[in-house]
Amino acid sequence: MAQYPPIMKDLPAFLYGGDYNPEQWLHQKEIWKKDMELAQGAGINTLTVGVFSWSALEPREGEYRFEWLDEVMDLLAGHGMKAVLATPSGARPRWMAEKYPEVLRVNGARQRALFGGRHNHCLTSPVYREKVRAINTLLAERYKDHPALGMWHISNEFGGECHCPLCQQAFRSWLKDRYGTIENLNLKWWNSFWSHTYDSFDQIESPSPLGEMGVHGLNLAWKRFTTQQFCDFYAWETEPLKRITPGVPCTANLMQTYEGINYFALGRLLDRSSWDNYPAWTNDRRDADVAARTAFYHDLMRGVCGPKPFMMMESSPTAVNWHAVNRLRTPGLLMLQGLQAVAHGSDSVQYFQFRSGRGGSEKFHGAVVTHAGTDQTRVYREVAQVGRRLQGIAPVLGSAAENKIAVIYDWENRWALRDAQFGINSEEKGYEDAVVAHHVAIAAGGFGVDVIDEACELTGYRIVAGPMTYMLRPGFAEKVDAFVRQGGVYVSTYCSGWVDEEDLTFLGGFPGPLRAVTGVWDEETDALDPTQHNHFTWRGKAYETCDYSAVVHPESAQALAVYENGFYAGAPALTVNAFGQGRCYYIAARTRDDFLRDFYAYIAGQAGVAPLLPGLPFGVSCTQRVGDQGTFLFVMNALPESNAVCLPPCVAVDTGARVEGQYELKPYEVLVLKREGEAR
Numbered sequence: 001m002a003q004y005p006p007i008m009k010d011l012p013a014f015l016y017g018g019d020y021n022p023e024q025w026l027h028q029k030e031i032w033k034k035d036m037e038l039a040q041g042a043g044i045n046t047l048t049v050g051v052f053s054w055s056a057l058e059p060r061e062g063e064y065r066f067e068w069l070d071e072v073m074d075l076l077a078g079h080g081m082k083a084v085l086a087t088p089s090g091a092r093p094r095w096m097a098e099k100y101p102e103v104l105r106v107n108g109a110r111q112r113a114l115f116g117g118r119h120n121h122c123l124t125s126p127v128y129r130e131k132v133r134a135i136n137t138l139l140a141e142r143y144k145d146h147p148a149l150g151m152w153h154i155s156n157e158f159g160g161e162c163h164c165p166l167c168q169q170a171f172r173s174w175l176k177d178r179y180g181t182i183e184n185l186n187l188k189w190w191n192s193f194w195s196h197t198y199d200s201f202d203q204i205e206s207p208s209p210l211g212e213m214g215v216h217g218l219n220l221a222w223k224r225f226t227t228q229q230f231c232d233f234y235a236w237e238t239e240p241l242k243r244i245t246p247g248v249p250c251t252a253n254l255m256q257t258y259e260g261i262n263y264f265a266l267g268r269l270l271d272r273s274s275w276d277n278y279p280a281w282t283n284d285r286r287d288a289d290v291a292a293r294t295a296f297y298h299d300l301m302r303g304v305c306g307p308k309p310f311m312m313m314e315s316s317p318t319a320v321n322w323h324a325v326n327r328l329r330t331p332g333l334l335m336l337q338g339l340q341a342v343a344h345g346s347d348s349v350q351y352f353q354f355r356s357g358r359g360g361s362e363k364f365h366g367a368v369v370t371h372a373g374t375d376q377t378r379v380y381r382e383v384a385q386v387g388r389r390l391q392g393i394a395p396v397l398g399s400a401a402e403n404k405i406a407v408i409y410d411w412e413n414r415w416a417l418r419d420a421q422f423g424i425n426s427e428e429k430g431y432e433d434a435v436v437a438h439h440v441a442i443a444a445g446g447f448g449v450d451v452i453d454e455a456c457e458l459t460g461y462r463i464v465a466g467p468m469t470y471m472l473r474p475g476f477a478e479k480v481d482a483f484v485r486q487g488g489v490y491v492s493t494y495c496s497g498w499v500d501e502e503d504l505t506f507l508g509g510f511p512g513p514l515r516a517v518t519g520v521w522d523e524e525t526d527a528l529d530p531t532q533h534n535h536f537t538w539r540g541k542a543y544e545t546c547d548y549s550a551v552v553h554p555e556s557a558q559a560l561a562v563y564e565n566g567f568y569a570g571a572p573a574l575t576v577n578a579f580g581q582g583r584c585y586y587i588a589a590r591t592r593d594d595f596l597r598d599f600y601a602y603i604a605g606q607a608g609v610a611p612l613l614p615g616l617p618f619g620v621s622c623t624q625r626v627g628d629q630g631t632f633l634f635v636m637n638a639l640p641e642s643n644a645v646c647l648p649p650c651v652a653v654d655t656g657a658r659v660e661g662q663y664e665l666k667p668y669e670v671l672v673l674k675r676e677g678e679a680r
Ligand SMILES: [Zn+2]
Pocket: 105, 106, 122, 123, 124, 125, 162, 163, 164, 165, 166, 167
């Protein structure tokens, strides 16, 4: 059992708040005081300030203006609130772009950006790094003893890439470290193809639409390098903060499956992971699917720095302004959105944004306090309800998920799949959807799920699913072997074990190093268009396949189901291999959700993993957190209609009411329960 301390050591509560931009109201500071009262009235205990404040903090080079931030910090402390204080590097001031053009990003076509936008700085520029270091140091020194300082928020939504000459040099130096010699690089990148052989590292350019986009090894190296640059930049930013304010945790807000950064690499550096959650709720039965996919993202964002509690750093209190259709939140949906994060292990519920600005591109993005400036709005009242609810479930704070089933989602594998050309040449070959489908099927059976990558440990799990592990990173196959030998159940699928970490195919038959544990030779892979399907029958029930059908030969494995159509009718669609003390399944085809649900419920039963709550109806999900204060069960109805569940003996954490047996969940209702009197 794991019990974690509160994120902010002197605030033993769920962090509740949002992004606040007082610098937009410097000419109208009477708003600040009112905002503090509105925040308090909604149960808010933290506000995230300073995210894009650089031009207000340093309007001219070396001319600092911290007085306004002093006032804001004092106001927060005076109202019993904490600051999630941001470093301002997410957007830089105009003077810097003018005086030091090297801080401006260069795109793949080698065009340097003009001043504008945000998230637009060069990660390598010594000038930018020096300026960031200077202002971060001043912030840390100024507020190190301030009672409002609770946490550091590093930059904002790290993303993008820079192809400037400084970045090219840094990239070449990174390549030298990784490959040692140019001959080795040529071999690893298969550069004899199309006469791409390099004579020296100095000849290498980052991928560009003007030059090279088709060398998979180069593309992978560039993405790895960019991840490394962000990790290095994060470490650079946090160095003075860690040194001057060692007890104050640092985080960077992530964006679910944003492609450009391997979040498992960045996540290892964070004191807590945090992320920005913007589901496109529909206010109808499709919300069940939205909730199921959001559950995957929560589990992934927990996983990158897990299992300790994470943070939902941003979410919208009502409609956002950037989806294709921006629906308001049906009453009750805000509570579901907030508590779903907590259910998956978040110790915070935070919004973007606390108050709407009058101008700028986010003026119509949902906010706790709208342009009306009052607490007399539906959204404000619902925000206040969530605030009260979070206070009522305080015993859950610091508890953590303890799941027996994990699904693998791996950024480097995804990058390789994006480049690979075979089968269905859709972007990334439907990789994210495939992983989500496995996750959703497992969760639908009432099981908690962790999301890990190939570099994570497998020990401690009973079942690990690795859909489409096309790239096997070093050591991963060995971990799978050991995991299964020691009694674990591993699920592999079509498109697994094709290439190594350099995107070079394995010789001698797929799934390469997984061939022994899977007990199959995967000879060839067919692709089906959307009108085409194959079929198989497993345990008396017929299932349909789509998109991918691998033709496999059982070696030590046993066929559990066979294809029924086409020239490979009779070839196995599903196999199992007894290996050591455990078992390895191979799902040779992409299937529909019905098969995955039935399959995982069956193998979990075989492996002795009991659901947290059996027999969940459509739209209801369940997760568990375990801590010193008990074992907590979250039961969530993502439908705008009632839904009946059967509950074990429990006590509602916020009301103290005993519940057991049949229970009618109201639309979007979330129960937070403490298990009574039974082993978990
Ligand atoms: Zn650059």
